Amino acid sequence: MRSLFLFLLSFLSAVCGIQGASDFRICSFNMQHFGDSKSKKSNVMQTLVKIISRCDVCLLQEVRDSKHTALPALMAQLNSYDTNNHYDVVASERLGRSDSYQEQYVFVYRTNTVTVTGQYQYPDDRSGDVDAFAREPFIVRFKAPKTAIKEFVLIPQHTAPANATKELDALYDVLQVMKRKWRTENVMLLGDFNADCSYLAKKNRGKVRLITDQNLYWLISDDIDTTVRSSTSCAYDRIVVHGEKFYQQVVPSSAKPFDFQAAYQLTEEQALEVSDHYPVEVLMKATASRVSFNLLLILLAFIFTCS
Template identity: 70%
Template sequence: MRHFFLILIPYLGAFGVQGASEFRICSFNLQHFGESKAKKRDVMDVYAKILSRCDVSLLQEVRDSKQKAMPQLLDQLNKSDLNHEYKAVASERLGRSETYQEQYVFVYRRDRVTVTGQYQYPDNKPGNVDAFSREPFVVRFKAPETAIKEFVLIAQHTSPANVSTELDALYDVMQHVKRMWKTENVMLLGDFNADCSYLSKRSRDKLRLFRDNSLFWLLPEKTDTTVRASTSCAYDRIVVHGDVFSNAVVPFSAKPFDFQTAYQLTEEQALKVSDHYPIEVLLKNNASKVSLSLFLVSLLIFALRCIN
């Protein structure tokens, strides 16, 4: 039996079981990103390193009122990673207070992804219930190299004071987007504040986002997405809708990226970057299904030859 598996090793490589390059989707709360942080070279270097790992990144708490910090970050990212070209698509400036507003920004690799649609949910317009402090921003992507080919990402950063209401309203946004774009391939992601003192288990169990069996919460409940050693909360989340999208996800790939450990930073240095870890998930490569099928056929042929 040992000899049998040793013989199989070349077949594994030959049929791509090990080699396909997965597609990485990330979400990162930058914590008050604007001109002040853009002036800190060490912080910007870490941002560029983190974002260069991802094919698509949702950025939150972008407070770039003069529209200078985000272009600077994008420029640094393109200079630091010459293997890809990065572009960005941003929401409106959102928030109920004129003195505190944020944007959602999706940064993506133009050579691997195409934006095919975007939609700013009009929560604060006449006829809609004003449920959100920062209305969801929705972008449709085409990614031919992935097993799913095309998908929709719904960005949401909930207000800590209104988590249950906003998450329940987010379910309605998802249903609206599915009807509008006639798609089932939807992912919801962002800083949901969906843990610890902001969302009790009793409140969570009443929410449609948790009760709907067609939704898959990819990060385990006990995941810590916070940088501070004194906290352990699963604030940041990734949720996918439907079996097709769920099956396109690399199993157990959803996790926080501990940049503090990866880049050998102290807690103080890491907190200058953000008090959140970025979270991420991998999508299967389009070639992986074909590669696996070819491998299984080859394995069967090989086994029959051994028997004969």
């Protein structure tokens, strides 16, 4: 009887382990001037496709596709590379205070694991001192039925380095607006925040509500290096989760940079052709499988009967 109990217990653990392998991955990647010229480099595109295909949702920043050719090329290669999934994209308009330098926020997502249920371009108000952002957030709401959280909102931000403190604090206001607008507490903020080194001085951190609010969880800590260059060590890229409920659905210790240089055995020079940033990522817990739950009931019934 003891051996049967151990068999059932080990079988249940195995099933739960398989279910855990389907955790949902959210990523954020500053692609460093991604546009027509970079899209013509086959080795770079191959690496980008490998990186993005690891993610259920991937926020791309510094997309400077003025000719509207680079992003379609990336998506075509991505869908050709990963034939087990299908990827789609939702993107902001081109954003920036200067006509000569504009970027898009782009979300690439797997259509078989997640759907877009809403999108909102935060307004660009340049009256007086109200214009806090060089590139206003493009907020997207997603539904992911196989995750424990089910539905969540992503607020992206690529801060202007010289104005990082002000933009990070203003991002707190964006959070409050979206919580009211979409009546949700399940919000994640992510992107290249430039939230370290000379761009965010330690003396200024107490002025940033996004940092001081105890209901916000910074998943990438200050001592993590998200840069490719060996000569730098800065936690520029961050993932911040709002609320205890959302935080509890994050797989513990899963938030980290993805060192694609080591993973794909690239030299530093080759890696820098791709980007000077590593992507950052986090795993969301999957919904407990019905099979696992039923097996648990069987096991409990067995124990009760034999006791």
